[in-house]
Amino acid sequence: xxxxxxxxxxxxxxxxxxxxxxxxxxxxxxxxxxxxxxxxxxxxxxxxxxxxxxxxxxxxxxxxxxxxxxxxxxxxxxxxxxxxxxxxxxxxxxxxxxxxxxxxxxxxxxxxxxxxxxxxxxxxxxxxxxxxxxxxxxxxxxxxxxxxxxxxxxxxxxxxxxxxxxxxxxxxxxxxxxxxxxxxxxxxxxxxxxxxxxxxxxxxxxxxxxxxxxxxxxxxxxxxxxxxxxxxxxxxxxxxxxxxxxxxxxxxxxxxxxxxxxxxxxxxxxxxxxxxxxxxxxxxxxxxxxxxxxxxxxxxxxxxxxxxxxxxxxxxxxxxxxxxxxxxxxxxxxxxxxxxxxxxxxxxxxxxxxxxxxxxxxxxxxxxxx
Numbered sequence: 001x002x003x004x005x006x007x008x009x010x011x012x013x014x015x016x017x018x019x020x021x022x023x024x025x026x027x028x029x030x031x032x033x034x035x036x037x038x039x040x041x042x043x044x045x046x047x048x049x050x051x052x053x054x055x056x057x058x059x060x061x062x063x064x065x066x067x068x069x070x071x072x073x074x075x076x077x078x079x080x081x082x083x084x085x086x087x088x089x090x091x092x093x094x095x096x097x098x099x100x101x102x103x104x105x106x107x108x109x110x111x112x113x114x115x116x117x118x119x120x121x122x123x124x125x126x127x128x129x130x131x132x133x134x135x136x137x138x139x140x141x142x143x144x145x146x147x148x149x150x151x152x153x154x155x156x157x158x159x160x161x162x163x164x165x166x167x168x169x170x171x172x173x174x175x176x177x178x179x180x181x182x183x184x185x186x187x188x189x190x191x192x193x194x195x196x197x198x199x200x201x202x203x204x205x206x207x208x209x210x211x212x213x214x215x216x217x218x219x220x221x222x223x224x225x226x227x228x229x230x231x232x233x234x235x236x237x238x239x240x241x242x243x244x245x246x247x248x249x250x251x252x253x254x255x256x257x258x259x260x261x262x263x264x265x266x267x268x269x270x271x272x273x274x275x276x277x278x279x280x281x282x283x284x285x286x287x288x289x290x291x292x293x294x295x296x297x298x299x300x301x302x303x304x305x306x307x308x309x310x311x312x313x314x315x316x317x318x319x320x321x322x323x324x325x326x327x328x329x330x331x332x333x334x335x336x337x338x339x340x341x342x343x344x345x346x347x348x349x350x351x352x353x354x355x356x357x358x359x360x361x362x363x364x365x366x367x368x369x370x
Contacts, residue, residue: 031223032306034232040292040300041239042191042216046096048294050188053089054200057184060086064177068170073162080159084274086184087146091281094246095289098238099215100190108141110183113268115151116142123172130171132178136207145183148176150271157273157335182207191215236368239303243286244360247325250282251353259346264337273335280329286356287322307364314363321356328352
């Protein structure tokens with residue numbers, strides 16, 4: 001019995017030793033350390049973008065109040081410019097509409113489209129006091145946010161005639177612009193956190209918003225206890241899926257939708273004629289998520305560097321597809337609402353967005369999830 005027992009032990013030791021020596025499979029299955037990419041994505045791209053939107057939304061409210069007090073065309077023009085400045089970072093954030101923008105339902109509050117113009121006109125014709133509290137608690141997403149403000153201050157791509165804006169419209173403008181500011185601050189704070197005693201903290205306290213643990217902390221700590229992301233890979237996959245989703249949306253919905261229907265009412269931002277700028281900034285959101293920067297900031301550790309390390313050809317292809325998409329969108333004659341029957345230019349833009357979506361889906365995503 002001892003002889004056979006000794007032989008069994010010897011064979012078992014040899015088996016374990018062989019298993020330990022064959023370490024290639026274990027190494028291949030180890031998760032890549034994405035810590036630097038996740039940190040720089042959060043700080044250089046997400047929070048930088050939302051901070052710009054938050055700061056510009058405060059300027060937009062101040063300009064709107066100045067216009068309402070003066071009634072001057074100059075002040076209305078400034079309000080329109082501030083609307084565009086605030087919208088730029090919002091559209092540049094659409095590659096990361098996950099997290100608080102999604103589970104806190106902030107996205108539809110900020111940017112629901114199409115505008116419910118019929119009901120909005122009914123509100124304007126009513127007798128309710130149009131306060132920020134009423135807009136926040138008494139009206140749906142289709143009666144607040146960017147596009148309600150756009151409708152109140154723009155016509156045919158230009159600022160409205162200031163003298164034609166009614167007292168009731170001014171009251172609504174004040175309320176809805178304040179609510180947009182609050183929503184922008186809320187979204188920024190859910191990611192970045194908020195410093196006690198700051199202007200933002202006071203605003204959030206006034207609207208009963210409690211931030212808790214910033215989503216930035218949870219996202220950066222993916223794969224650890226307390227994060228909804230079970231691994232860093234799942235967080236990076238979320239980044240890529242956000243890029244893929246907006247590439248698809250711009251091509252198949254924002255451009256192709258109105259082209260198919262030939263209905264100008266389906267064109268987002270058609271009161272301001274800002275549609276093509278919106279689409280271009282959506283592509284910027286993909287680019288920013290890929291290189292980890294925003295609006296000229298120095299890019300940090302990035303998906304681009306990760307992809308380039310594995311296959312420089314794929315990295316170059318992604319960047320070329322991003323550039324081609326922006327070029328194709330900008331080749332559509334402005335305003336987009338007047339170019340719905342320009343099959344050559346709109347088809348080229350739709351194809352460019354599809355090409356960008358394809359390279360992200362078929363070449364970049366497998367480098368992360370396979």
